[in-house]
Amino acid sequence: MGCECNSNKKDAREIVRDSYGKIARDGGSCCGSSSCCGGSSAEDVAAVVGYSAKELESLPEGANMGLSCGNPTAIASLKPGEVVLDLGSGGGFDVFIAARKLGPTGRAIGVDMTPDMLMKARNNAEKFAESTGLANVEFRLGEIEHLPVADNSVDVVISNCVINLSPEKQQVWKEIARVLKPGGRVAVSDLALLKPLPDAIRESIAALVGCIAGAVLVDDTRQMIEDAGLINPAFAMKSDYIDSMSDWSDPLYREIAEKLPAGAKASDFVTSLNITAYKPS
Numbered sequence: 001m002g003c004e005c006n007s008n009k010k011d012a013r014e015i016v017r018d019s020y021g022k023i024a025r026d027g028g029s030c031c032g033s034s035s036c037c038g039g040s041s042a043e044d045v046a047a048v049v050g051y052s053a054k055e056l057e058s059l060p061e062g063a064n065m066g067l068s069c070g071n072p073t074a075i076a077s078l079k080p081g082e083v084v085l086d087l088g089s090g091g092g093f094d095v096f097i098a099a100r101k102l103g104p105t106g107r108a109i110g111v112d113m114t115p116d117m118l119m120k121a122r123n124n125a126e127k128f129a130e131s132t133g134l135a136n137v138e139f140r141l142g143e144i145e146h147l148p149v150a151d152n153s154v155d156v157v158i159s160n161c162v163i164n165l166s167p168e169k170q171q172v173w174k175e176i177a178r179v180l181k182p183g184g185r186v187a188v189s190d191l192a193l194l195k196p197l198p199d200a201i202r203e204s205i206a207a208l209v210g211c212i213a214g215a216v217l218v219d220d221t222r223q224m225i226e227d228a229g230l231i232n233p234a235f236a237m238k239s240d241y242i243d244s245m246s247d248w249s250d251p252l253y254r255e256i257a258e259k260l261p262a263g264a265k266a267s268d269f270v271t272s273l274n275i276t277a278y279k280p281s
Contacts, residue, residue: 055097058132060124069161069241069272070189073097076276077187081105082155085179087144087172088112088162092121092137096128098158099137109154110139111147145171149179157186164191164214169221173228180279186230191215192237192273201259201269215270230277241272 051071073094078084080103086095089110099108112118121139129135142148144159145168157176166172176186193215218235225233243265257266 051097058100059093059096060127060131069191070238070274072158072160072187072189072274073101075187075189075236075274076156076158076185078102078106078156083107083153084109084156084158085147085149085154086110087147087157087159087176088165089121089139090117092124092128092139094158094160095121095137095139096124099128099134100132102136104134104136106136108137109149110137111142111144111149112139113141113143115141145175147175147179151178152181154179155181155184157184157188159188159190161190163188164216166214169216170224170227173224173230177228177230177279182279183281184279186275186277186279188275190221190273190275191270192218192221193269194218194239194271195269197269198259198261218271218273221273221275225275225277229280231280233275233277236274238272238274239267239270242267242270 051074055073076084076098078098078101080101082102083106084095084098084102086098086108089095089112092110095108095110099106102108110121112121118139118141125137125139128137140148144162144166157180163169163172180186194217196217197215218237222233222235260266260269
């Protein structure tokens with residue numbers, strides 16, 4: 001039984017790696033093969049989840065792929081000179097936004113397990129340096145369950161719609177606690193469940209890649225954070241994001257809607273969740 005569990009975890013990780021590698025190479029998003037969710041632009045997605053036009057205007061072309069479900073840089077209260085780590089950094093979207101807030105004395109590090117995403121991010125980093133004069137970003141290949149980052153070395157950990165994709169979420173939270181400096185903080189935007197998903201959605205590969213099937217209950221997330229040794233977890237739910245995705249007629253959310261009980265909608269089960277927590281001093 002243990003072998004089967006490990007195999008399922010490996011399969012899930014490879015599905016996500018392959019799917020996001022294709023997004024990096026060919027465009028599109030976790031929502032489908034169009035430029036973004038249901039034909040809406042990546043800028044539309046970013047606006048809905050809380051990014052300002054000013055934050056977006058200085059990004060390298062292609063860094064914003066519409067993969068967000070929140071704006072962790074906004075809830076992280078970033079300060080100049082801090083070291084920030086982004087889990088599942090993709091094309092570098094949040095890393096570049098953070099880097100401008102951190103300034104030349106700070107550092108923004110992105111970790112991603114997909115080589116194609118890493119290549120895209122590093123190419124974007126060159127453009128970012130040329131346009132801003134900042135050389136304070138770095139991208140590392142690695143899995144968020146086994147971060148290539150030293151103990152007690154990071155002021156802030158951020159992540160945007162990624163932890164739900166991990167088959168070992170408790171291990172991710174333990175890694176977050178390990179790399180944070182004493183007194184450091186975490187600011188995560190993710191998807192979470194308000195109640196268990198119907199089996200048909202939970203078993204859908206499309207829903208896994210689209211971040212829905214991998215989500216866990218809000219209370220389970222709180223327990224994992226506390227079990228990792230982090231304190232003062234706080235949650236802010238934003239179900240309007242899920243309703244917006246449905247309004248855009250996104251193909252993933254159409255598929256989910258077809259598998260929901262009669263009269264139910266996706267936001268009855270799933271919410272966008274902003275999470276903050278701290279490592280004890």
